[in-house]
Amino acid sequence: MKTVFELSSPGRMGVSLPELDVPAAPDLPAGLSRGSEGKTGLPEATEGQVLRHYVNLSTMNHHVDKGMYPLGSCTMKYNPKLHENLARIRGLSGIHPLVPPALAAGSLELMYRLGEFLCEITGFEGVSLQPAAGAQGEFCGLMLIKSYHESRGEPNRNEILMPDSAHGTNPATATLADCIVVGVESNEFGLVDPDDLRRKVGPNTAAFMLTNPNTLGLFESRIEELTSIVHEAGGLNYMDGANMNALLGIAKPGEMGFDVCHLNLHKTFSTPHGGGGPGSGPVACIEELAAFLPDPAVILEDDGGYKLCRKQNSFGRLLAFHANTGVLYKAYAYIRTLGAAGLREVSEIALINANYLKAKLGDYFDNPFDNGPCMHEFVLSGDRQAEQGVKTLDIAKRLLDYGFHAPTVYFPLIVHEALMIEPTETESLEDLDSFIEAMISIAEEAEEKPYLVTDAPVNTPVLRLDEVKAVKDLCIVEPVRSVGQAPGEGENL
Amino acid sequence: MSNIPEGLRYTETHEWIKDLGNGEYMMGLTFYAQEQMGEIVMVEFPGIQDFTSGDILGTLEAVKTAEDFYAPFNCKVARVNDGLEDEPALINESSYEKGWLIVVKTDDPSGFAGLKSAEEYSEFIGE
Amino acid sequence: MSRFVPNGPAQREKMLRAIGAAKFEDLLEPVPEKFRLKEKLQLPEPLSEFELTCEFEEFARKNTGADLVCFMGAGAYDHFIPxxxxxxxxxxxxxxxxxxxxxxxxxxxxxxxxxxxxxxxxxxxxxxxxxxxxxxxxxxxxxxxxxxxxxxxxxxxxxxxxxxxxxxxxxxxxxxxxxxxxxxxxxxxxxxxxxxxxxxxxxxxxxxxxxxxxxxxxxxxxxxxxxxxxxxxxxxxxxxxxxxxxxxxxxxxxxxxxxxxxxxxxxxxxxxxxxxxxxxxxxxxxxxxxxxxxxxxxxxxxxxxxxxxxxxxxxxxxxxxxxxxxxxxxxxxxxxxxxxxYLSLMGEKGFREISSQCYHKSHYLEKKLLEIPGVSRIFGNTPFFREFAISFPVSSIELRDRMIEHGFLAGIPVVELGEGAMLVTVTEKRTRDEIDRYIGAAAQVCRGGSA
CATH class of the missing domain: 3.40.640.10 (Type I PLP-dependent aspartate aminotransferase-like (Major domain))
Known part of the structure; x- marks a missing residue:
C-alpha cells in the first residue's frame, strides 16, 4: 500500500484550528530557528484521506476481535470494550500528572485499590504500579533485590540464576541491572533441576529468576525446594509473572517462597496489547523489599485521603510520571468486573482449554514434555514435520492461511522447532475445535502435500517477506522525494 | 554430512584455524556453523589488539541469530577480512576460503596444537 | 460464568472427558497441595457493566483537577487532539x-x-x-x-x-x-x-x-x-x-x-x-x-x-x-x-501552526504577567517556547493553591529558583479569554499576597 506521505499534496489539511487570538511575539533569533522555509516533511492530506489510509492499513492486521490468537506466553485474551470507554472518561484521561494529589483523588483511590488487589492476588505486601511493561517490572524487581543486598552489606551479590528456558528479557534485564547471568539446567521433565540449582547458588547469588508456570507451561512442582535452596544461600526469589493467567485464585507466588514478582496487566488482566504496547508491569514484593520500591507510591492517609510519597529507601524512578495510568484503569475495571470467583474461573478455563488442545493435538505433533497436565499453555515440537521438510516456521505461516494467528515459535530454546500454544479462557470450544482441525489438516498437508505448507501463507495481504533483504538493504524511513518523482529516486533527509 | 577439511584445527565454538606459518593463524567459521546460522548479514570485527584465550573477538549476525567468535588462544589480531564488510555472505558461500574472518599472531604454538582435529570436530557436532 | 468466558458447565465436562480428567482439580496435580488456595481471594464482589461505569464516573468526579484550566507542563501537556x-x-x-x-x-x-x-x-x-x-x-x-x-x-x-x-x-x-x-x-x-x-x-x-x-x-x-x-x-x-x-x-x-x-x-x-x-x-x-x-x-x-x-x-x-x-x-x-x-492530520502546516500558537500565546501571557507589580523574569531575555519560569511576589505554592479557587492550574512551583518561582505553560488550547482571566486572577492573588 502507498504510504501516508504519498497522499500528500501542498495545501491539504486534516484539521481546522482557531486563528491566533493574541498579538504575535517577535520571531525567534535566526540561529535558533528552523526558518520560514524549514519543512518538517509531514504529509499534507485531508481528514478523510488520513482516515481511509489508516482504516485500510488496519484491515491488514490479524487481531483478537477477528480470530484466535494462540500466541504462547502472550495471553491474547478478549479485551472488554467497556474498559476503553472508562479509560477515556474526561475526568480520568484529561488530568495532568502533577496536580496536587487532592485534585486527583479519584485516580489515586483507583490506583491504591488496584495495588491492594494485586497484593491479594499475588500474596505480597508491597506494590509499585510504576513499571511500564514486563521488562521494566523485571528491572524494578532486580533493583529492589540489589538494594536489599546492599542494605545488608552484601553488594557483591550480583549473580542472577535463571533456567535455560527463560524469556529473553530475563537475561537482558540482568545485564541492565549490572548483574551476571548464571544458567540453571532443566531436567528431562522440563523443570528446573534442583541439583543443578544447588550447584549454582553461592555467596554471590543475588536472586533466582523463574517463570512459574515455566515457559513450557509446566508448574514447577518442586518450587518449595527451589526457593528454599536460594534462600538458604542468602539469595532472593523473583517470579516472572508472565504466566500468571494460570494461577488466579489457584495459588499465590508469595506463598511459594518468591520474594518479588511482576505482573503483566496487558496479559493476565485483559488490557489490550495495542500492537506491541503500551503494557504495564506492576511489581509486588515482600515487606522487607517494600522500602526500596520506586518513587512514587500511593498512600492512604488517616483522614481517608490519598497521597503520593517516596518510599524511605526508594531506588529511584523508572518513568517521568507515575505509571501507564490509562492501562491501570482498565486492569482495575477487569478485576472489579470479575471478582474472586470470576478470576478463579479465568484460570480454570485457561487450564481446561490448554489441556484440551494438548490432548487433541498429541497424536499429530511431538510433545517432548508431556508428563501430565499442563497449565495455561503447552509447547509442541515440529520435529516430526521437519523430517518431511516442513519447519515450524512453515506451520506457523500455514496457520495464517487458515485464519488463525500462529503460536509463539522457536521458543523456549530448549525445544526443537517449538510451537508454544496458549488459547486463553476466552476461546469457545467451537473455536478451539476449529483450531484443532486446522492443525491436524496442516499436519496432514505436511505429509502429503508439503509444498502447501512451505509456500504458505497465500491468503494473507502479503506473501512471505524477505527478512534477509530487510537487513541487507536497510530501509527504515521513507526517503524524501518531491512530487512526481518515482519511488527510490529521493534522498534521505 | 558437513564439509570438515582435514589439516585444519577446530574449536567447540565452531571456528576453524589454519596454520599459515611464521606464527600466523587464519580463522573462520565452519561450514556446519554457517549452515546453522543461515545467511550472514553482518560481521563486527575486533580492533588490531591483544586477546586472551576465550575473549570475544567479534560478532556474526544472521537475521534471527547473532553469534560471537572467540580467541582460540592468547593472540594478537594481525588483519581482518575487509571484504566481508560489503559481502558477509561470503562466509556462507565459501566458509573455508573467501569467507575467512581474521588472521591472528602468536609466539606460542601450543594453543593451536591443543585444538580439535577434523575427526574430533566431526564427532563433536555429532556426525 | 462471566461474560468473557464462553465455556460453561456443558463444554467443560466434554473437554475434561477428552483430556481424561474426572474433574478440574485433576489438572492441578502438578501444583503441590499445600500451595493450592483453599479460600477465595479477598476481593470486592463483582460489579455489572452499569455499576462499574457509575463507579468510574465517581472516580472521575473526584479528579477535580480535570475541570481546571491547565497551565501546567514540565513534561506533560494539554494539547488539542482531533x-x-x-x-x-x-x-x-x-x-x-x-x-x-x-x-x-x-x-x-x-x-x-x-x-x-x-x-x-x-x-x-x-x-x-x-x-x-x-x-x-x-x-x-x-x-x-x-x-x-x-x-x-x-x-x-x-x-x-x-x-x-x-x-x-x-x-x-x-x-x-x-x-x-x-x-x-x-x-x-x-x-x-x-x-x-x-x-x-x-x-x-x-x-x-x-x-x-x-x-x-x-x-x-x-x-x-x-x-x-x-x-x-x-x-x-x-x-x-x-x-x-x-x-x-x-x-x-x-x-x-x-x-x-x-x-x-x-x-x-x-x-x-x-x-x-x-x-x-x-x-x-x-x-x-x-x-x-x-x-x-x-x-x-x-x-x-x-x-x-x-x-x-x-x-x-x-x-x-x-x-x-x-x-x-x-x-x-x-x-x-x-x-x-495526529501528525498526519496536522500535517506540515497544521503542526507548524500548533507550534507557533504555543510560542505566541506563552509570550503573550509572560508579557502581561510582567505588568503585574512584583512579577519578574528569572532568566532575562533568553528565548523560550510554550513554557517559562517566572517569579511572583508571593509564594508560588500559595499562588498555585489560590489560583485553584479561580479555576486554574496555574503552573508548577519551582522553589529551587526562589520562593515565588513558577513554571507556567501555555499551549494552543488556551484561549485569549482564559489567558486574560489567568492574568486577572494572578494579579488579584499577588495584590492580596503583598498587602
Missing part, C-alpha cells in the same frame, strides 16, 4: 493485536510504525528512529546507555536544566559503580554553562552530553557549540527534544545531534494522569545497529510486493539475551499510532 484520531485508535484491528511477529498478518501495524519512524526522523532531522520507548525519560536514559556502549566510555554529562524527573530516571538506569553522571550547571540566563562544560569534558572520559531542547525552563539552547565541544572530545551529542517545538526550531540533527530522545505525549495522547505516553528515539544511520527497541524495515514478499517486517532483530533481547542493546520488549506501539495519526 476527534478523528481516537476513531483509529479504537479500531480493534490495531488495539487488540500483539507485537507484529507474524508480518504477513500485521502489515497494518508495521506500515503505520514505519511511517511513525519516518515522521520522527524528519521532525528531529535525524536519519532514522525506532518504534518507540516507554516515555521520554526512559528514552533519554536508554540514549545515555547507547552512547556509553558506542563510545565505550562510562561518564555522561547532563545539562543541569534537564527535567529533574528525567534526571532521576537516568540515575536509576545508570545506577552502577563504574558509571558516572555529572551535571553541567546553567548560567544566569538559564542556558548551559559552556565554560564549565569545557572543563568537565577535558579528560576525554565523557560518552555524551545530554541537553534538553527546549530545556526544563522552556528555554531554547543554542545546540551547535555544545555539539562541537563534545565531538571534539570524541563523545556523542544527545538531545532530549520536545517535538512540538521542532517545527519552529533548528532541528537537532542540523545542529549536530547524534541521538535524539524525547516525549511524544504532546502529539495526540491525553495526559491521563501520567501515562501511557511514548518515548521516541532517533539517531544517525551509522548508529542504528546500536539502538535499543524495535525497528521496522521495508522489504518485499515472494511476489515482489512491498511489505514491512521487524528488522535488525539481533539487537534485541529475544535473540541476544544478556548481550541485547536493551531489555525492552513491549513498547508503546499504540501510542506511536496515536502520534502518526
Amino acid at each position: 476527534a478523528a484520531a481516537d476513531h483509529i485508535l479504537l479500531r480493534s484491528e490495531f488495539y487488540t493485536a500483539y507485537t507484529p511477529y507474524q508480518a504477513e498478518v500485521s502489515q497494518g501495524t508495521l506500515q503505520a510504525i514505519f511511517e511513525y519512524q519516518t515522521m520522527i526522523a524528519r521532525l528531529t532531522g535525524m536519519d532514522m528512529a525506532n518504534a518507540s520507548m516507554y516515555d521520554g525519560a526512559s528514552a533519554a536514559a536508554e540514549a545515555c546507555l547507547m552512547a556509553m556502549r558506542i563510545t565505550r566510555k562510562q561518564k555522561i554529562l547532563v545539562a543541569g536544566s534537564l527535567n529533574p524527573g528525567w534526571l532521576e530516571v537516568i540515575r536509576t538506569y545508570l545506577k552502577r559503580d563504574d558509571f558516572e553522571i555529572s551535571e553541567i550547571p546553567y548560567l544566569d540566563d538559564g542556558t548551559l554553562d559552556l565554560a564549565i562544560a569545557s572543563e568537565l569534558i577535558k579528560d576525554g572520559a565523557a560518552a555524551a552530553i545530554l541537553v534538553q531542547y527546549p530545556n526544563y525552563f522552556g528555554l531554547i539552547e543554542d545546540l551547535q557549540p555544545v555539539a562541537d565541544l563534545i565531538h571534539e572530545h570524541k563523545g556523542l551529542f544527545i538531545v532530549a527534544a520536545d517535538p512540538v517545538a521542532l517545527p519552529l526550531l533548528r532541528s537537532p540533527g542540523d545542529a549536530g545531534a547524534d541521538i535524539v530522545a524525547g516525549e511524544g505525549q504532546s502529539m495526540g495522547i491525553p495526559m491521563s494522569y501520567g501515562g501511557p505516553y511514548i518515548g521516541f528515539m532517533a539517531a544517525r544511520m551509522k548508529l542504528a545497529r546500536k539502538m535499543p527497541g524495535r525497528i521496522i524495515g521495508r522489504t518485499t514478499d515472494r511476489a515482489g510486493q512491498t511489505g514491512y517486517v521487524l528488522t535488525l532483530q539481533t539487537r534485541e533481547q529475544h535473540i541476544r539475551r544478556n548481550k541485547a542493546t536493551s531489555n525492552i520488549c513491549s513498547n508503546q506501539a499504540l501510542m506511536a499510532l496515536a502520534n502518526v495519526i
